[in-house]
Amino acid sequence: MPNKDTRLTILEKGARIIHKKGYNHTGLQEILDAANVPKGSFYHFFKSKEDFGLNLLDHYAAFFARKAGDLVKTDTPPLQRLKSFFHGFRCFFEDNACELGCPIGNLSQEMGDLNPAFRKKLEEIFQMMVSPVEKLLKEAQERKELPRKMDTREMADFIINSWEGAILRMKVQKNPDALRLFDKMVFDGFLKQPHK
């Protein structure tokens, strides 16, 4: 009898393959093999491969919600917290030979034009990534560590978009230079303006 653990196993094993190979290039059978479940078990939880894909996006959304929660919990100064946040991801990529990239960036690139339901959910997850960044920038503003005139929403959007671009470049450079450059440009550049 399939249970909740089976559902999670299918999601996690499928996530791993799709992270590397993309959604369209991953066959249902590959996911079943990796999760070691029969087809019937898959269809007990998901109506179709598309339904699986959309549930996978919800799974990622929950991950980013947890990450966002962690970001606002500590007493560390906000900009330092933000820097550590990106640093943590950089360590992940360094540990993974600069492969995989961001699953949200990958799927946005792949599915943005092909499936409106994916597209909509992906933009929602982007907003979930932007929102805690904006919150930290606002906190820094209140502490007078950033200029009052800075549009924190715009800056947060730019930071997340540029981060996705840096990850994309990393995938072809196969070294973390682009992520380091992102760190330098954002934290020693944009977020170190004279504070008026």
Added chain:
Amino acid sequence: MPNKDTRLTILEKGARIIHKKGYNHTGLQEILDAANVPKGSFYHFFKSKEDFGLNLLDHYAAFFARKAGDLVKTDTPPLQRLKSFFHGFRCFFEDNACELGCPIGNLSQEMGDLNPAFRKKLEEIFQMMVSPVEKLLKEAQERKELPRKMDTREMADFIINSWEGAILRMKVQKNPDALRLFDKMVFDGFLKQPHK
């Protein structure tokens, strides 16, 4: 008898499908149908789908080489030329309902981990995009329109990476906001520092 025009037709028709759907999700038959050529004709020019993909990258490389050539030809001030360069691409995306994205960014995301020959060529094309940007920044530096201490290579890399990130975000937002924000942050921010 297949001729050079046939080869170009196959490349251009294939490029269009792959630009929207990705490389792995595009079947050889689709390319043949779009180019209206028999399989034999395809194999006259390309050893395999992979060989076609690598030739497609060379085709893009030639496109960017022409674009880079255009960038250094005019008398317009360098930073204005750079702004127009990105603006031209933004117009392309606006005319295409914010679909497609950058073919190099798309393929980097899709193939960076899957095929070392693609990966290598893609990074070479990235460098072909960075190089003219660096040249314009240097020119602006010589005209004292940018600070002498600016590392123009790093800035050019960051600009291209962030541009790719902005295009990626555009694909899920389905509006040009991220491209406009890129323009504002780069040209009214980074490239408008006090010039020491």
